[in-house]
Amino acid sequence: MRSLRKWKLSGILLLVGFGAALVATSGLVKLHDEILKASFRYWDQAIQSWVHGLATPMLTQGMLALSWIGSPFALVPAVALAAGLLWWWGLKNDAVLVVAAALGGVALNEVMKLYFKRSRPDLPWAFVHEHSFSFPSGHSVLAIVMYGIIVYKTLDKLHSRWARTALMVGAFLMVAGIGVSRVYLGVHYPSDVEAGYFVGAVWLAAVIGSDLWVEA
Numbered sequence: 645m646r647s648l649r650k651w652k653l654s655g656i657l658l659l660v661g662f663g664a665a666l667v668a669t670s671g672l673v674k675l676h677d678e679i680l681k682a683s684f685r686y687w688d689q690a691i692q693s694w695v696h697g698l699a700t701p702m703l704t705q706g707m708l709a710l711s712w713i714g715s716p717f718a719l720v721p722a723v724a725l726a727a728g729l730l731w732w733w734g735l736k737n738d739a740v741l742v743v744a745a746a747l748g749g750v751a752l753n754e755v756m757k758l759y760f761k762r763s764r765p766d767l768p769w770a771f772v773h774e775h776s777f778s779f780p781s782g783h784s785v786l787a788i789v790m791y792g793i794i795v796y797k798t799l800d801k802l803h804s805r806w807a808r809t810a811l812m813v814g815a816f817l818m819v820a821g822i823g824v825s826r827v828y829l830g831v832h833y834p835s836d837v838e839a840g841y842f843v844g845a846v847w848l849a850a851v852i853g854s855d856l857w858v859e860a
Contacts, residue, residue: 657857658744661850665752669780669843670759688833695828696769704771707825711772714783714822719746719790737855738797742790745851749789752843753782762836770830781832784840785847787822791815792848 712718723746730739762779795815802808823841826832 657854658748658850661847661854662748662752664850665843665846666755668846669756669839688835691834692765692767692827692830695824696767696830699769699828703828707828708771710818710821710825711783711829711831713818714787714825719786723790741797741851741855742793745789745793745848746786748847748851749786749844750782752847753780753785753840756780756839756843757782762833765830765833767830772829772831774831778832779836779839780843781823781826781836781840783826783832784819784823784837785844787819788841788844789848789851791819792844793851796852 723742727739727743730736730742757777757779760779761777764774764776764778792815795812798811799808802811819841823837826837827834
């Protein structure tokens with residue numbers, strides 16, 4: 645286990661990373677609103693129309709499954725199980741890191757949603773209807789954070805190059821698939837998903853960076 649001094653340092657670094665994610669995303673949104681809003685609106689609508697044109701019953705079922713995998717209904721028990729197993733195996737630092745990453749991702753998402761208060765897309769063809777705020781996509785934030793942590797903590801334990809490649813490709817496909825599913829189902833604009841990836845990536849970098857720093 646980390647010493648008390650290391651835990652304090654890790655906590656401070658995570659708080660700094662949390663603040664950096666808030667500031668970076670707020671700056672990105674300000675740029676969007678003041679300079680790029682019309683362009684983003686055009687691309688949001690164009691991408692939504694193109695994705696909807698691909699719709700088939702089988703694809704819809706697949707997208708619903710991916711969306712469920714990225715939802716709190718799946719992630720909360722998955723994080724609890726992963727943290728519990730890591731703690732049981734004696735990897736207590738890793739267990740705490742997984743929980744901290746998940747809680748930080750949730751907090752960032754909720755703060756952003758309450759601050760920007762963007763309404764959900766109003767689409768007659770939407771497959772799913774949700775009533776919380778739209779920006780950023782929480783599914784995208786948590787997908788990149790949680791799959792990123794899995795890759796970070798697992799990669800050096802795999803000795804086969806093919807196993808490492810499979811892990812990274814699989815994680816990438818899951819993150820991309822979850823984000824695409826939210827656009828396909830009509831519950832997010834593409835820019836919501838992009839912002840979710842950005843927020844998640846900044847927070848993931850903070851989590852990994854703090855872990856590497858205190859372990860150095």
